[in-house]
Amino acid sequence: MRYLSNKFCGVLALLSMGCSGDETIVARVGEVEIEQAEFEAFVERLPPGLRSSKEGRAADREHLQSMIDEELMFTEARSLGIDTSLAVAHQLREMVRQRLVERYRAQVIVPQVEITGEDVERAFVEMGFDRERLFSRILVRTREELEAVGRDLRKGQPFEEVAARFAANDLFAAQGDGVVGWIGRTQAARRFSIPPAVFVGLPVGQVAEPVGLAGGYQIFRFIEDRPTALVDYSEDVAERLRKERTREKEEEEFERLRVRYDVRLDPEGEAILLQSLDRPLTTDELNHPFYAYEGGTISVAEGLGSLQAVGAQGVLQDKAQAAERIGRLLLPVRLFEAEARKRGWTEEAAFVEWREHQRRALILNQLFQQATAGAAPSEDEIRAHYEAHKDRYRTQEAVIVHELWTAEEEDAAALRAEWEAGAPIADLLDRPGVRSHAGVEGHGVREHGWEMRLVRLYEPRYPELVKAAFAAEVGALVGPLESMNGYAVFRVLRREGGQIQPFAEARRRAAASLRRQRENERIGAFIRQLQDKYKDQVVVLVDW
Incomplete structure (x- = not known):
């Protein structure tokens, strides 16, 4: 059995079950009882690839042993303190917050958004959907070609003549003169990577700034404009308008909750944040509140982390700007979470069950990480594995x-x-x-x-x-x-495709394959150790 993948999938199948009315007990692991109905549900939910290759009671014994092994892993995790570790607590806290905020947006903010037919008609014009533009471009593969095209155009060489030199690059411009055809705002963005502001604002005949594409660069212009019909773009307009209105409603809700939860900037926390420019902060300083609100705080460390995540550390030079940016990054999420909690969502049975499922999965993940530490193979071992299994790496x-x-x-x-x-x-x-x-x-x-x-x-x-x-x-x-x-x-x-890859190209796959093999071996050995360590706590109550 491949313990790493199979055991983990088995655990998730087990954790997703609810309680059953069938009280027939098939096994005990310490104080945990495994009921017949739980066992049957566990087996039923296992994907075909994870089921025992045996049949009848022999298969039942293997499946029951899988359930027992999972409980042994939880027992070991508790003995190591993993279930109460900071890592598990932090990850679970973030998962809970994300789930609450997503639900708050979906159930509280989105229903406030209303789009009328008049709104769509007005936005059709304001957003630039009311016209199509005759699109002409030059596709080049390299930076050198891009620079050469720029020089030729600046010298006054006609756009279509330059485009003709690169016609083989562009299957859309069938005539070889760079003219692709009429496009609207949606096509411009989705098919040709043209930003909406450029589509709307670029004057006819003017060459735009080049756009980087997956395989090179696009130099383009619009030759002519023509009007479009609302019916052709009404869905696109409504969708974009809905996104804008949703952002506006989210901002309104944030400002309402900002007052309701009495959000305050901590002056001492603000001073500590600025000191991070000059020296490393102590643990106490990092944990000091930066923002406080009814029922919670945002620490200096969280504020710094949010700026680092978006590459905005430069705003630390201005304390007002830093406070505003941190507030925008973190406060809406925290306030939506706080309001969701106040509404009692975290006490609902379905949420409690989901949270426990996630907590147990995180615990097992941490346990697996400890059990497989040091499984990374050396460079020589990776090469030897590749040489022995070249046919796998095509x-x-x-x-x-x-x-x-x-x-x-x-x-x-x-x-x-x-x-x-x-x-x-x-x-x-x-x-x-x-x-x-x-x-x-x-x-x-x-x-x-x-x-x-x-x-x-x-x-x-x-x-x-x-x-x-x-x-x-x-x-x-x-x-x-x-x-x-x-x-x-x-x-x-x-x-x-189909050729054997050289080692340099196959190395990452070979390393991953060898590491998975070693991790599975270590998990298998780990499970056997647990079976021996806790054998006195396991009682099987059925004669299979």
Whole structure:
């Protein structure tokens, strides 16, 4: 049995159970009783890969031993003081705070947000959704090419002539002159990484500051503007307006609670914070309150930590600015948490159960860390492991495709026919209702032709698509085939991967694999030690 992963997953399955009415006891570990119903629920929730390979009572014995082993680990954790450690307490406190704040935002702040049709119409114009812009660009791969393009444009060379030199880089600009087509504000941001402020404010004909992309740089301009219809962008406008209104309501709620909870800046804490510029602070100084409010405080250490987390230590030069920044970073969360507690959310049965589940999981995680300390292999051991198992370290096999997706099979068949007749993929992708999974969840690099890289790992999500792609020849046009509640058509561009990686490339994977192996071995040995150490506390009450 692979103790590290299997045991931990088993624990989470056990911890997620509620109490049962069946009082038949199958085993005792110290004062902890394992009931028949708990055992059955434990087994039922185990994923297939973690279940015993045996059958009948032999499988039952292994599963019951897993439950016993988990209780032995909790017993050991208590003996080591892990259950009351500062590390566990701090992590649990942060998890509780996050959960309370998320619920407060969802149940108190978000319901206050109202968006009317008139609001959407007004924001449609104010946010710049009311026009599309004819987009032209030059794609380059290197900094040297970027600088050369800049020099040529400053010398007065026409934009389209410079773009023509790099036409092979851009599948969207089919004519080779850099003209991609008409785009709206949403397309500009999502597909071409153009900030909204630039889309709205850049004058026609003016070349914008270059934008860094995944594979190089984009130099662009807008050639012409045309009006758009509200119906085409109403959902985008409403979503952006909703986010803005939510931020406004959150700010209003924060100011209301700031008064209600009597938030105060501690002058001594403020002075201590500024002294951190000149010398290390003592433990007492770090623990001194910086902000105080009804029911809680924010320490100097927490204030410094918040500034460091956002790289804003420079504001320490100005005490007023430092206080304001720390307040903005930490006070809303603390006050929302305080109000959530005042409403009794932490006393609800479901929350208490969730909190205990998280606490026990954190305890086991700390115990595992102690049990596997020192498992990191040496450089020589990593290389020896790689040499002995080279075949495991191959580059990932992938099939690179262009893919179109639409909801209806008839539409997908029509797209295939046009594609076969020579229609550019960029034009087909601009059709209403047509998209590519290359632009979903980071599977493709949309700036360079919407190539979709399919690997076996994606098969659970795109089963038909992945199987068909790996079976097809390079150059083949395949489909329509069912995919993601619609129909896909794709062309295989090339195949990649499958070669044994050199050690330098495989080293990280080899090190991780060897470390996991050693951790599992140590956890297995650790469990056996606990079984021996606490054998007098274990009583099995069933004859399996």
